[in-house]
Amino acid sequence: MNKFRVYADTSVFGGCFDKEFSITSLEFIKQVEKGIYKLIISPVLLAELNDAPIEVRNILSKLPEECYEILLFTDEIIKLRNKYIESGIKTSNHKSDAEHVAAATISNADFIVSWNSNILYILIK
Numbered sequence: 001m002n003k004f005r006v007y008a009d010t011s012v013f014g015g016c017f018d019k020e021f022s023i024t025s026l027e028f029i030k031q032v033e034k035g036i037y038k039l040i041i042s043p044v045l046l047a048e049l050n051d052a053p054i055e056v057r058n059i060l061s062k063l064p065e066e067c068y069e070i071l072l073f074t075d076e077i078i079k080l081r082n083k084y085i086e087s088g089i090k091t092s093n094h095k096s097d098a099e100h101v102a103a104a105t106i107s108n109a110d111f112i113v114s115w116n117s118n119i120l121y122i123l124i125k
Contacts, residue, residue: 004111005069006032007040007104009097010048011115013059021115028113029059032067037111039068042077042103044096046070077102 012028015021032039041060049057060068071077080102085095097116104112 003035003038005040005107005109006037006111006113007042007100007107007109008045009100009112009114009116010045010052012113013045013049013056014052015115016059017053017055025115029063033063035067039063040104040107040109041068041070042100042107043071043073044099044103048096071103071107074106077106080105 008028011021012025015025016029018025028037031037049060077099081095081098084098084102089098089101100114101112
C-alpha cells in the first residue's frame with residue numbers, strides 16, 4: 001500500500017511549540033515518523049525553517065530520512081507560483097504561501113497541511 005504524500009508548510013513545524021496547535025501538530029509529526037505519511041519538503045520550507053528557532057528546525061532534523069523526500073526548486077514551481085499571484089489566488093504579499101502551494105502541486109502531493117487561519121487545513125487533490 002502506498003503512503004499518502006503530504007506537503008506540510010512551516011506553520012505545522014512551528015505549531016509543535018504553540019500551545020494552541022501543539023497537540024495536533026505533534027500528532028501529525030508522529031504519524032510521519034510511524035510511516036503513515038511521506039512528508040514532502042520544499043526549498044521554501046527549508047529556507048523558512050532556517051530562520052526559525054532551533055527547536056523548530058530540530059523537528060525535521062530528528063526525522064529519519066526515509067520519512068520524507070526533498071524537492072528541488074524548479075522553474076515549474078516558480079512559474080506556477082507566479083500564476084497563482086497573477087490570478088489573485090495569492091497576493092504578492094503572500095509569495096511564500098503561493099510557493100508552498102505551487103511546490104505541493106508540482107510534487108503531486110496528496111494533501112497539504114497548514115495552520116494558516118488557525119485551522120489545520122488538509123487539502124485533498
